Amino acid sequence: MRYELYYWPSIQGRGEFVRLALEDAGAAYVDVARTRGGMAAMEHLMGEGKRVPFAPPFLKAGRLLIAQTANILFYLGPRLELAPRSESGRLWLHQLQLTIADWLAEVHDTHHPVGSGLYYEEQKREAKRRAAHFLGSRLPKYLDYFEAAKSSGYVELSLFQMIEGLRYAFPRAMKRQEKRIPNLLRIHDRVSRRPALAAYLASERRIPFNQDGIFRHYPELDGAV
Amino acid sequence: MRYELYYWPSIQGRGEFVRLALEDAGAAYVDVARTRGGMAAMEHLMGEGKRVPFAPPFLKAGRLLIAQTANILFYLGPRLELAPRSESGRLWLHQLQLTIADWLAEVHDTHHPVGSGLYYEEQKREAKRRAAHFLGSRLPKYLDYFEAAKSSGYVELSLFQMIEGLRYAFPRAMKRQEKRIPNLLRIHDRVSRRPALAAYLASERRIPFNQDGIFRHYPELDGAV
Numbered sequence: 001m002r003y004e005l006y007y008w009p010s011i012q013g014r015g016e017f018v019r020l021a022l023e024d025a026g027a028a029y030v031d032v033a034r035t036r037g038g039m040a041a042m043e044h045l046m047g048e049g050k051r052v053p054f055a056p057p058f059l060k061a062g063r064l065l066i067a068q069t070a071n072i073l074f075y076l077g078p079r080l081e082l083a084p085r086s087e088s089g090r091l092w093l094h095q096l097q098l099t100i101a102d103w104l105a106e107v108h109d110t111h112h113p114v115g116s117g118l119y120y121e122e123q124k125r126e127a128k129r130r131a132a133h134f135l136g137s138r139l140p141k142y143l144d145y146f147e148a149a150k151s152s153g154y155v156e157l158s159l160f161q162m163i164e165g166l167r168y169a170f171p172r173a174m175k176r177q178e179k180r181i182p183n184l185l186r187i188h189d190r191v192s193r194r195p196a197l198a199a200y201l202a203s204e205r206r207i208p209f210n211q212d213g214i215f216r217h218y219p220e221l222d223g224a225v
Numbered sequence: 226m227r228y229e230l231y232y233w234p235s236i237q238g239r240g241e242f243v244r245l246a247l248e249d250a251g252a253a254y255v256d257v258a259r260t261r262g263g264m265a266a267m268e269h270l271m272g273e274g275k276r277v278p279f280a281p282p283f284l285k286a287g288r289l290l291i292a293q294t295a296n297i298l299f300y301l302g303p304r305l306e307l308a309p310r311s312e313s314g315r316l317w318l319h320q321l322q323l324t325i326a327d328w329l330a331e332v333h334d335t336h337h338p339v340g341s342g343l344y345y346e347e348q349k350r351e352a353k354r355r356a357a358h359f360l361g362s363r364l365p366k367y368l369d370y371f372e373a374a375k376s377s378g379y380v381e382l383s384l385f386q387m388i389e390g391l392r393y394a395f396p397r398a399m400k401r402q403e404k405r406i407p408n409l410l411r412i413h414d415r416v417s418r419r420p421a422l423a424a425y426l427a428s429e430r431r432i433p434f435n436q437d438g439i440f441r442h443y444p445e446l447d448g449a450v
Binding site: 048049050051052053054063064066067068070071074075088091092094095098099102105109113114115117118123126129130133134137138142144145148149150 | 273274275276277278279288289291292293295296299300313316317319320323324327330334338339340342343348351354355358359362363367369370373374375
């Protein structure tokens with residue numbers, strides 16, 4: 001199966017969680033919007049209709065068109081040998097992935113607490129309050145939860161990405177918080193050494209973190225808490 | 226199978242999306258936290274550990290413990306005859322349900338844009354900006370999407386709940402927006418007449434909307450847009 005991934009071509013964003021799974025498994029795939037004419041193809045699939053995605057990322061797998069990051073990973077998991085085949089095992093990983101999705105949305109809202117349609121500069125004051133609440137209350141809660149939870153497969157790849165992104169966005173806060181997450185750091189380091197993934201991370205296919213993505217580094221949000 | 230649902234006993238919240246499915250299907254279930262000693266049982270299952278939920282709602286089904294609303298509905302769907310059995314049909318409904326989850330989180334954040342750990346009164350100014358952005362930009366986008374999307378099964382029950390909640394929270398804004406959603410209103414009305422569901426809605430098991438839930442009516446947020 002040759003998969004087609006559709007996602008914004010200039011950011012890691014939510015698409016990155018799917019890229020990591022495809023790359024780690026050595027799957028054959030095209031990152032369509034990064035090819036010539038690919039953005040038009042992506043927009044075409046998002047047009048109005050009865051069975052279209054609400055937003056990227058989405059994956060074309062034969063005749064299936066699957067949207068929502070966690071849904072895509074649920075589908076890919078057993079096919080890429082990144083999830084067990086049992087129903088209970090799949091539901092558990094999916095539950096963790098959906099909790100990561102909630103966590104990621106909260107990261108996004110640290111710089112966009114008023115609305116995604118406005119620039120950061122239009123909501124800086126609100127962002128400062130939200131980021132302080134996130135770093136002081138929500139981030140430790142998520143870290144403690146995943147530190148204790150039994151993760152595996154594609155969820156470990158996603159946890160790697162969360163740690164990478166949080167370190168980029170909140171270096172000062174993370175430095176303080178990393179003491180509490182030895183297990184998560186072990187998972188992060190182990191994932192980063194997986195050969196296919198290490199090759200991907202060193203390649204040009206890995207888009208660097210930048211100030212248009214979900215993880216953004218605004219020093220004024222990385223405050224003392 | 227006698228299911229056990231665990232959710233906060235005094236609000237509809239996310240648990241209501243599961244209640245609607247169980248009630249519509251006439252499933253045998255206990256709403257545990259609303260029984261004597263139930264809150265303690267719920268908190269016990271949320272304790273630290275390798276395979277515990279991050280937050281309610283969660284469902285006990287035999288030996289399985291499933292959290293995340295959309296994950297629970299994904300599991301229940303075919304078992305309650307509220308979803309097809311085919312993989313493609315299940316993934317499609319799940320994709321829609323995950324988009325409803327995103328929509329619902331945005332509704333929540335209209336009154337809690339800074340943080341869920343603070344009172345509304347501590348974030349009224351931010352709430353006003355966020356609610357205006359939500360009503361002016363995000364709500365029409367979601368309504369247009371679901372107006373055109375091919376829904377069925379448990380997703381229709383969830384769309385009913387979204388319309389009910391939005392009418393409670395934003396009566397003025399919804400009055401203006403309902404012109405654009407004839408299909409959604411047909412789904413809403415059809416769902417409300419399903420016998421088991423109508424009986425549930427008229428019963429004391431249906432917790433009324435209130436100012437502790439996700440849908441809250443603050444007139445100052447239901448502004449002219």
